[in-house]
Amino acid sequence: xxxxxxxxKQIPLTFIHTTSKVTxxxxxxxxxxxxxxLRITSGxxxxxxxxxxxxxxxxxxxxxxxxxxxxxGDNILWFENYEVVKGDTIDKxxxxxxxxxxxxxLSKKQSRKGIVFMNDTYNYYGSDMVRAEVKVAASExxxxxxxxxxxxxxxxxxxxxxxxxxxxxxYRTTYYEYKxxxxxxxxxxxxxDPRLIVEIxxxxxxxxxxxxxxxxxxxxxxxxxxxxxNNKLVxxxxxxxxxxxxxxxxxxxxxxxxxSKASFVFTKELFYDNKGALIKVTDKLDGVQDNTVxxxxxxx
Numbered sequence: 001x002x003x004x005x006x007x008x009k010q011i012p013l014t015f016i017h018t019t020s021k022v023t024x025x026x027x028x029x030x031x032x033x034x035x036x037x038l039r040i041t042s043g044x045x046x047x048x049x050x051x052x053x054x055x056x057x058x059x060x061x062x063x064x065x066x067x068x069x070x071x072x073g074d075n076i077l078w079f080e081n082y083e084v085v086k087g088d089t090i091d092k093x094x095x096x097x098x099x100x101x102x103x104x105x106l107s108k109k110q111s112r113k114g115i116v117f118m119n120d121t122y123n124y125y126g127s128d129m130v131r132a133e134v135k136v137a138a139s140e141x142x143x144x145x146x147x148x149x150x151x152x153x154x155x156x157x158x159x160x161x162x163x164x165x166x167x168x169x170x171y172r173t174t175y176y177e178y179k180x181x182x183x184x185x186x187x188x189x190x191x192x193d194p195r196l197i198v199e200i201x202x203x204x205x206x207x208x209x210x211x212x213x214x215x216x217x218x219x220x221x222x223x224x225x226x227x228x229x230n231n232k233l234v235x236x237x238x239x240x241x242x243x244x245x246x247x248x249x250x251x252x253x254x255x256x257x258x259x260s261k262a263s264f265v266f267t268k269e270l271f272y273d274n275k276g277a278l279i280k281v282t283d284k285l286d287g288v289q290d291n292t293v294x295x296x297x298x299x300x
Contacts, residue, residue, distance in 0.1 A: 128153055140165055154178055190217050200249050215246040222246040232276065236268040254283065254290050
C-alpha cells in the first residue's frame with residue numbers, strides 16, 4: 001500500500017491506494033497493469049483512506065479514474081475504466097481492440113454491460129493509416145478522418161468529415177509541414193470561425209526535443225516553452241491572451257477559467273521518482289497554485 005499526501009492550497013490530504021503505471025509494459029513482460037489518475041478540484045476535501053470511500057467535501061468532490069489493461073506483446077487487447085465518485089462506481093465501460101496480422105489496429109469497440117456503444121475502424125495503405133472512422137452505435141452519424149502522406153510516410157494533410165448516411169460533409173482540413181522529419185508548422189481553420197486560420201509553429205533544440213510552440217489566430221496567440229533536465233520534461237510555460245483556444249499546442253485545465261482576452265502566464269511542473277516515472281504534476285496560473293495530480297505507482 002502507498003500513502004500519498006496531497007497538498008491542495010496548503011491543505012494536507014491523505015489518500016491510500018495501490019496501483020501501477022509503466023511506459024513500456026511489453027518490455028517488462030507484464031500482462032496486466034493498472035493506472036490510477038486522481039483528479040482534484042479546489043476546495044476542502046475529506047477522504048476515508050481505510051475503506052477507500054471518497055466523501056464529498058465542503059465545496060467540491062473528488063473522483064478516481066482507474067484503467068486496467070490486458071496486454072499481448074506490444075498491443076493492448078482491452079481495458080476497463082472505473083470512475084468512482086464518493087465511493088460509488090458510476091461508470092465502467094470496456095474497450096476491446098482488434099488487429100490484423102501486421103499488428104495494425106483495425107477496430108476499437110467500447111461497450112457497457114455487453115452492449116457496444118462506440119465503434120472505431122481504421123484503414124491502411126501499406127504502413128500508412130489513411131482513414132479512421134468513429135461511430136456511435138445507435139446513431140447514423142459518424143466522424144471520418146482521411147490522411148495523406150509524403151514519401152517519408154509523414155502525414156501532410158488531414159481531412160475531417162461528418163458522415164450522415166451516404167452524405168459526407170467536410171468541416172476542417174489541416175495541413176502539416178516538416179523539416180528533417182520534424183513537424184515545424186500546422187495550419188487549419190478556426191473552430192469558431194472557419195474564415196480565420198490557426199497557425200502553429202514548432203522549434204526544436206539540438207537534441208531534437210521540442211523547445212517552443214507558438215500559436216496564433218487573428219489577434220489571439222499562445223507561446224509555449226518546454227524545459228528539460230536529464231532528458232526529462234520538467235517544466236512547461238505558456239503565455240497568451242486567450243484561454244479558449246489553442247488546445248492543440250497546449251491543453252490547459254484550470255479552476256480559474258478565463259474567457260476574456262486578458263493576458264496570462266501558465267506553468268506546469270513535472271516530478272519523477274528515482275526510476276524515472278512521472279509521480280506528480282502541478283499547475284500554476286499567474287503564479288498561483290491551481291491544480292495538483294499525484295500518480296501512485298507500484299512496480300511488479
